[in-house]
Amino acid sequence: MAAPAQKRVLLIIGGGIAAYKSLSLIRLLRTAGIGARVVLTDAAKEFVTPLSAGALSNDKVYTDLFDLNDEAEMGHIALSRSADLVVVAPATANMMAKLANGLADDLASTLLLATDKRVMMAPAMNVRMWHHGATQRNVATLNGDGVLMVGPEEGDMACGEFGLGRMAEPETIFKAIMAELNPRTGALNGKHVLMTAGPTFEPLDPVRGITNRSSGKQGYAIAEALAAEGANVTLISGPVSLPTPEGVERIDVRTALEMFDTVHAHLPADAFIGVAAVSDWRAQTVAADKQKKSANSDELTITLIKNPDILASVGLHTTMRPTLVLGFAAETQNLEVYGKTKLRTKGADAIFANEVGDDKVFDQDTTNMMLIDAHGPTSVKRLTKAEVAQDITQYIISRLN
Ligand SMILES: Cc1cc2nc3c(=O)[nH]c(=O)nc-3n(C[C@H](O)[C@H](O)[C@H](O)COP(=O)(O)O)c2cc1C
Known part of the structure; x- marks a missing residue:
């Protein structure tokens, strides 16, 4: 040949x-x-x-x-x-x-x-x-x-x-x-998928901050699977130590507010997937200098204020709502109840609810997951994050085409 x-x-x-x-x-x-x-x-x-x-x-x-x-x-x-x-x-x-x-x-x-x-x-x-x-x-x-x-x-x-x-x-x-x-051919050719992954980091002072245990592995696996199907993937990523999947446009952000702004700057999209573990709260005031221990007090009070809800802001967008809006939920209990509430209040088409706990999901290669959409919940399945990525990609293909 x-x-x-x-x-x-x-x-x-x-x-x-x-x-x-x-x-x-x-x-x-x-x-x-x-x-x-x-x-x-x-x-x-x-x-x-x-x-x-x-x-x-x-x-x-x-x-x-x-x-x-x-x-x-x-x-x-x-x-x-x-x-x-x-x-x-x-x-x-x-x-x-x-x-x-x-x-x-x-x-x-x-x-x-x-x-x-x-x-x-x-x-x-x-x-x-x-x-x-x-x-x-x-x-x-x-x-x-x-x-x-x-x-x-x-x-x-x-x-x-x-x-x-x-x-x-x-x-x-x-x-x-x-x-x-080398134009990619696949079932999602020409579709723009906007997604978030990883944790956010909310500074308290120049040294410390509030973050969470999300590694970004699930979101990055999904981005890779979508790109392999030809999607134009824009991945808005919190701080993680993972390589950028082949063919994916990655934009690094740190705080929930930066993630919110960056997501909205990249609309319109055919689909949005909120995989990032976004901090619900941020410090009302970020101290300019490192907060030192005080000899007079054993307590430190920090006032936290609510961050905007990225998933709801996209799911309920009045002019640029993507055709498909998918969210992730990380819950330690009542997967189905919380997942259904999220589906309803955030204008999402489907919620992938994950059972999280001490040695579950975070930084692991497997997850316990349930899909909740208009057809109701599926049973909880134990899957690798690569399998979840494939399942979600197939779900998006079937819903977008
Ligand atoms: C030091 C120097 C740097 C320049 N850098 C740029 C530049 O970055 N972008 C630009 O559009 N023109 C720049 N110019 C002007 C162009 O060189 C000039 O418009 C030239 O006619 C462009 O010719 P070309 O388009 O045929 O290459 C620069 C000129 C100089 C002297």
């Missing part, structure tokens, strides 16, 4: 300070067996040399439109179609403006107009350039034309400012490229 053809990326590097990061992207692609052919704009040559890009890609580096006239050379049309995907990283404000307006005045912009392949852009620029009305109009046009955007991200910039405009990290762009080159 013939070996599958090597996938190829045409990587256009624009003239931004982030151009050096694209050298790491070339290395990541090559290590994964992806061919990377590089085009540098004139401005990009001020930031990285054709020599280093060529050494990493192990291929000729293309820079000038009129160098391609030679019969022995690949013409610009052939070059624009020689890859499975065209990636622009960094995509400068200038390059985005040119493509949005159909300009073709150098090799990079001509290739972008001539290509018959999907174009992916990783914008990188100063925060004010990014927020400029002209850039935002160009982004909207490019989105409408089917250009895939990766980033930009928020953070400190080379120019000393802070905000949106940093190029996505090479690993993030690499993952987006791999997802585009």
Whole structure:
């Protein structure tokens, strides 16, 4: 049997300070067996040399439109179609403006107009350039034309400012490229599942806080099983020490309030699953300094106030309620009674009620679980967390399709 053809990326590097990061992207692609052919704009040559890009890609580096006239050379049309995907990283404000307006005045912009392949852009620029009305109009046009955007991200910039405009990290762009080159097929293809996992941490002072014994294992197993079925999974995770499952977009948060805001920022979704063990309470005031023992008192009073209920806020959402809202309940007793109450009061479609206790569920690989939905409760089953993940995935498939 013939070996599958090597996938190829045409990587256009624009003239931004982030151009050096694209050298790491070339290395990541090559290590994964992806061919990377590089085009540098004139401005990009001020930031990285054709020599280093060529050494990493192990291929000729293309820079000038009129160098391609030679019969022995690949013409610009052939070059624009020689890859499975065209990636622009960094995509400068200038390059985005040119493509949005159909300009073709150098090799990079001509290739972008001539290509018959999907174009992916990783914008990188100063925060004010990014927020400029002209850039935002160009982004909207490019989105409408089917250009895939990766980033930009928020953070400190080379120019000393802070905000949106940093190029996505090479690993993030690499993952987006791999997802585009190897589209996943499965029963949940194209469905967006938003979910939470792990514990939350509510600070009391800079050193101490309130947390719980959730390890995140169940949520991460579910995220992995859903992604394997082709779902676009956004996993909002509390502090855990688990690797991110393949193909899952993970966003780390710490407190219940951060988790609440992040969940709502990622709606709409086809399904929401609240697996995280979210703290019901947080300290009314977080002490600025570590709370010292006092010689005069053997007691310390901390006032706790209620955190918002994430599951109910999604289940009862008036405009963006996902088609399917699933919640987890961790109970030490009365599984069915508490599970039914949760189902009713939180606007959920189903509750997976788990029996928890000293040596049960938390950080274990097995759980005792009961499913409660409109059809009533199932009997309590002892299952591994991987089996639960498979069961829930099948449940979601049957309910969403
Ligand atoms: C030091 C320096 C850093 C720059 N960084 C960026 C940048 O990150 N993003 C951007 O859009 N333009 C940046 N520019 C401006 C671009 O280089 C300029 O717009 C150029 O025309 C882009 O050409 P190109 O799009 O053909 O690569 C920078 C310029 C300089 C001198």
